[in-house]
Amino acid sequence: MKCSVKKFSEMYEAAYRDLYRYALCLMKDPQEAEDAVSEAVVTAYENIHKLKKEEAFRSWIFTILTNKCKKKWKKVSKESPEREEEFPEQSTLPDYDLAIDVRRAFFVLSEEEQILVGLSVFGGYCSQEIGEMMKLNPNTVRSKRSRALRKMECVLDGYREHMMR
Template sequence: MKCSIKKFSEMYETVYRDLYRYALCLMKNPQEAEDAVSEAVITAYENIHKLKKEEAFKSWIFTILTNKCKKRLKKALKETLGREEELPEQATAPDYDLAIDVKKAFFVLSEEEQILVGLSVFGGYCSQEIGEMMGLNPNTVRSKRSRALKKMECVLGSYGEDEKERRE
């Protein structure tokens, strides 16, 4: 799609609040969220020629943002796990362990599942809104979200079992 700076700005204007809110829910840090959104916008602008239909802009830029957040979270997780190995076992808080497990479970999901879960759980969007963003039927959104959350439950259950075995 050919796009002028003005047209890109107009399209971005319609989603910038949603992008930030979504990134903040994923990143849990305002500065990290702002950085992820900035990176996503730059990437989107540089690759706008790859977008085939203007109507797909919202889901397309959310996909880019999801990838940016995913990359940042993976990097932070690696850094955290690296530091965790240096700490004595008692220094790791249980809630911290759970947060790492939830992030690991989230990354097991496919990209589409991550977007669905992110928008609904972290972003607070309803099935109708997510369906409009992604070009899906709201019923399809609900069933895919349900399967994704069950997948995360299974992964979290296996992490819990691994933790029990490790402590015994």
């Protein structure tokens, strides 16, 4: 798609707030969220020519953002053993452990599932709105979201069973 700087800015401005909220819910750190959004925007701008339809911009940039968050999360996960040694009391807090497990379960999902769950749970969008953004029937959105949440639940149950041993 050919896109002027002005048009890209308009599309980005329309999505920025939701992109930031989504990243903040995933990263749980305002600076990390802002960095992820910034990186996603740069990548989107550099690759805008690969986008076929303007209507797909929103789901396309959310996919890019999801990938940026995944990379950042993997980096943070690799660093976390050092953090646990520095702050051992934090590694035993249930909320902290649950947040890590939920993120891990979220990243088990496919990109489409992550976007559906992210827009629904983190972004607060209804099935109709998500369907319009992703060019899907609202019933399809509901069924895919339901399957994705069940998949996350299975992963979380697996973590719980592992922790109980």
